[in-house]
Amino acid sequence: MTTQKLALKVSDLSKTFPIGGGLFSKPKAGVRAVRPVSFEVPEGETLGIVGESGCGKSTFARMLVGLLEPTTGHIEIAGKALDNADPAAFGRLIQYMFQDPISSLNPRKTIRQIMEAPLKLLHGMDKPQRDARISEIFASVNLREEFLERYPHEFSGGQAQRIGIARALAASPEIIILDEPVSALDVSVQAQVLNLMARLKAEFGLTYLFISHDLAVVEAVSDRIMVLYFGSVVEIGRAENVFSAPKHPYTKLLAGSAPVVGRPLTAPESAAAELPDPLNPPPGCPFAGRCPRVTDKCRAEEPPLEAMGEDHFAACFHPL
Amino acid sequence: MTAFLKLLFRNRLAAMGAVVLGIILLLALLTPVLPLKDPNITNTGDRFARPFTEGYLLGADHLGRDQLSRLLYGTRTSLAVGAVAAFLAAFFGSAIGIIAGYFGKRTDNILMRLIDMLMAFPYILLALAIVAALGTGLINALIAVAAVNIPFFARNIRGITVVLAHREFVDAARLAGKGHIRIILTEVLPNVLPVIVIAMSTTVGWMILETAGLSFLGLGSQPPDSDLGSMLGQAKNHFTTHPHTSIIPGVMIFLIVMSVNLLGDGVRDALDPRLRSGALSRPLPVTNVAKNRTLPAANPEAPLLDIQELETQFHVGDRVYEAVGKVSLSVKPGECLGIIGESGSGKSVTALSVTGLVASPPGVITGGAVRLEGKDLLSANYETLRRTRGNRIAYIFQDPLSTLHPLYTVGDQLAEAIRVHDSRVSKSAARARALELMKQVRIPNPESRLGNYPHEMSGGMRQRVGIAMSLANEPDIIIADEPTTALDVTVQAQILSLLNDLRRERGLAIIFITHDFGVVAQLCDRVAVMYAGRIVEEGPTQSVLDAPAHPYTKRLIACVPELGGGRRELAAIPGLPPVVNDLPPGCHFAARCDKCQPECKVGYIPLEGGDKRTVRCIHPEEVLA
Structure with a gap:
């Protein structure tokens, strides 16, 4: 890992959303959607990011591509620091693939118009160059060129998602963030898209950040996996270890909750368990309220992310 | 553009407006060239000349x-x-x-x-x-x-x-x-x-x-x-x-x-x-049932719910979408039947057809019967059907936020669900029963939660309320349409175990619609796999999952990644399901199947097999006894 070039370096990235406050008054409070996060992604890696709704996955991803200005922290992509939230500057280095393939395509534009925008605006290509590049990309994602003159509503989810990939590729980025790229697709189609993305990664030398709530899918495509809970990283490690030998009790709960053929149905925890209130976060570990191993220390202090085995980190005072 | 004009002029009043406005506009445009007098020349001799007089x-x-x-x-x-x-x-x-x-x-x-x-x-x-x-x-x-x-x-x-x-x-x-x-x-x-x-x-x-x-x-x-x-x-x-x-x-x-x-x-x-799209036109309270539908004879065993050769279609313009084609299913008390399929396979339409909830128009039930304890629901009048809905057969839907009313507290909505079916229940009794229901679905602090509005609850809690609502009138059958798809995995596990407990405690029959094999495996006794409107395979869950007989089932199971397998290439099924307004003859899966033979693409392939398991395939993966 040390010899490899870093694709992405994030230090102390956090986001607090102001709440309340009117035209002239200052915001009353803030919701900490993402607590300070630091990590590195070497070039060519797929980092899986998992977590349940409200854990800050999407806020985090939107900060990485410059759609949202971070409250604190720095982002460095391929050695270049990106501190101004300017999507165009980010766009050449990092692209985003959206969850809903249809709603990420403007219904009133042809696919060609959608594909041309990044080539024209980010790379200043002229018309013949653009046409050549679009043909090249469409060939890589197995789409026919006649699709270029059609409108988004004429496509199935799987096709639209491939158009989404094609658009992200058009910017020739170093990194692509895949935000739940297959959760809107049927199982029989999702593997088509995932396998295509794996091939493109090798072909174009890309680095992926793969966000999903589906643990099995994340495990199948990732090199390393990062588990988020309530805006903070609770565990990060090699894909083959994180779910099979979790260190954090939350990761264990997640892995145990996924329905698996051949495992009997048991309630993994009491029904009273709910996420902590983001407006009034408890002190200490955010998982303390649901954790079977909780002690007084957990309720008072926030556990730091510590090394637990090779390339495996967890934020827990009482790891498994 | 022509479609727009056609649509516009189908509206008689709009057409009339267009004609009148057109004439006025034409006159206004032509005014300078028309042989008119100068509008500003005064002629006091002709003050207030009446209409139709010489020159005026x-x-x-x-x-x-x-x-x-x-x-x-x-x-x-x-x-x-x-x-x-x-x-x-x-x-x-x-x-x-x-x-x-x-x-x-x-x-x-x-x-x-x-x-x-x-x-x-x-x-x-x-x-x-x-x-x-x-x-x-x-x-x-x-x-x-x-x-x-x-x-x-x-x-x-x-x-x-x-x-x-x-x-x-x-x-x-x-x-x-x-x-x-x-x-x-x-x-x-x-x-x-x-x-x-x-x-x-x-x-x-x-x-x-x-x-x-x-x-x-x-x-x-x-x-x-x-x-x-x-x-x-x-x-x-x-x-x-x-x-x-x-x-x-x-x-x-x-x-x-x-x-x-x-x-x-x-x-x-x-x-x-x-x-x-006609979304604002009000659908009928009951799905239209074709007058000339074929009515299969009642099964002498009369299971609790027996769906027989159900056919539901959508008629849009001159296109006919065969959403459900000759689907037969039955459930016994205390049994959980899973219906698994991808989007557009007809699983939800099947479920909604049971109590005539498919929006009509465009939906029409063109064949088959739905028998509740031997009596056909499709021939029943509206009043019977209304009493059956919720009372005998209740539904749980995917998104509880859209099925709960945002302006009433969940307590009021639960109490109303109880009183709608039995107006003799007093308000306070209904309230007490609502509290009891909230306890049954294990909502923490039920007393204070009764006063909550749906938006104040988390997704998992709302779905519990949805389940409580479906239990309100002690139904015999619950039809759950992807009830956990919108929920997080940890919450999903809670809801599934709740449903499982409920059916064991009360002998509820559950029809569970999903696209997730893991969920089916954990909850259902039997499973029916649907593809392009038809059941392609049915049998006890364990046996279907262990040894799938239809190539579609086998390959669909292979597509689902399992946790613990590490990094790997995933299996995919090439192509897309057929569109249901233009279904090919023979097997609907033929175009995507690697075992496809010429005979797979002709005629009607029946659902065949032994006592327990059936499959709709000429070249099944497993020979069924």
Whole structure:
């Protein structure tokens, strides 16, 4: 890992959303959607990011591509620091693939118009160059060129998602963030898209950040996996270890909750368990309220992310 | 475009408006070349000449000017002023609305408060103030009318832009390097343009009327020029003695405004996608059942619920979508039957057909029977069906937020569900029963949760309320349509174990619709796999999952990644399911199947097999006993 070039370096990235406050008054409070996060992604890696709704996955991803200005922290992509939230500057280095393939395509534009925008605006290509590049990309994602003159509503989810990939590729980025790229697709189609993305990664030398709530899918495509809970990283490690030998009790709960053929149905925890209130976060570990191993220390202090085995980190005072 | 015109003219009133407006516009355009008298030449000898007298088709006014000529020239002016005012109001109003909606936050706040101030004045007062400040005259009246109508556009367009600005394609455009102005012009504007056109078409008549009003008060067009309003204004003193001078311009204003409004409403109805899809037409309370449907004989064993050769279709225009084709399923008390399939496989339509909940039109049940303890529900009258819904057969849907009413507390909604089916239950008893139900679905602190509104609860808690609601009248059967798809895995596990406990404790029969094999494996006793509207395989869950007989089942299971396998290539099924309005003969899966033979693509392939398991395949993966 040390010899490899870093694709992405994030230090102390956090986001607090102001709440309340009117035209002239200052915001009353803030919701900490993402607590300070630091990590590195070497070039060519797929980092899986998992977590349940409200854990800050999407806020985090939107900060990485410059759609949202971070409250604190720095982002460095391929050695270049990106501190101004300017999507165009980010766009050449990092692209985003959206969850809903249809709603990420403007219904009133042809696919060609959608594909041309990044080539024209980010790379200043002229018309013949653009046409050549679009043909090249469409060939890589197995789409026919006649699709270029059609409108988004004429496509199935799987096709639209491939158009989404094609658009992200058009910017020739170093990194692509895949935000739940297959959760809107049927199982029989999702593997088509995932396998295509794996091939493109090798072909174009890309680095992926793969966000999903589906643990099995994340495990199948990732090199390393990062588990988020309530805006903070609770565990990060090699894909083959994180779910099979979790260190954090939350990761264990997640892995145990996924329905698996051949495992009997048991309630993994009491029904009273709910996420902590983001407006009034408890002190200490955010998982303390649901954790079977909780002690007084957990309720008072926030556990730091510590090394637990090779390339495996967890934020827990009482790891498994 | 032709489709739009067809749709527009199907509306008789809109067509009539278009014809009347067309004639008026044509006349107005042709006015300068028509053989008319000069509208401003006075001839006091012919004052108040009656209509149809020599030389004056529509008579003359108080100065002996030709009414017909003045009317046509006045119409020209009024139409032009109305149209320009509408355009100006739409332009500035939409610009403010788009900017406020797109940038949001402080920009939005300031702009909208300014618009609110503008709206706080009665419109005529505001128009008078503007004319007073600028001086009288037609152009100033036009500006006043346009200014008064800016808030209407600004507010409408802002609302739409706010929604659009948060759509993912706007984010995508920013990442493609587009700046704010470019995004507004090329991404947002094309999507709001239809709304602007609709709003303009419905307000242009109103603006003509307002300009006429100002001219009537003498603030608009100045003599000797005339528009329809000033004609009326000048005629008002002679109304009792020479009514024709008032009636003629009055009728013209009426015709213009009426025709514009009828046409505008027609344009709105034809362009609005919700109206076009028929979503606003009210579906019938019960799905239509074809009169000539084949009614299968009752099964002598009479299971609790027996779906027999059910066929449900959607008739849209001249296309027929065969959503459900000859589906037969049954459940016993305490049994959980899983229906698994991908989107469009017909699993939800099957479930909704059971109690006639498929929206009709376009849905029609064209064949089969649904027998509850031997009695066919499809032939039952509405009252029987209504009592069955909720009372005997209850549903749990995917998104509890959209099935719960946002303005009532969950306690009130639970109590209502109880009292609707048994009005003898008192309010306090219903409340107590609601509390008991909340306890049964293991909602923590049920007493305080009764007073919560749906938006105050988390997704998992809301789905518990949804389940509590379905249990309210102690049904025998619960049909759960993807109840955990919108939930997180840890919450899903809780809901599944809750459903499992409930059926064991109360002997509930559950039909569980899902796309997730893991869920089926954990909860269901038997499973039916659906593909393109048909059941392709059915049998005990364990045996189907261990040894799938249909190639589709086998390959679908292979597509589902399992946790603990590490990094790997995933299996996929190439191609897409067929569209159900154009189903191929033979096996529906043939085109994607690697075992496909020529005989797979002809005739009807029946569901065959032994006592326990059946499969619809000529070359099954497993030979079924």
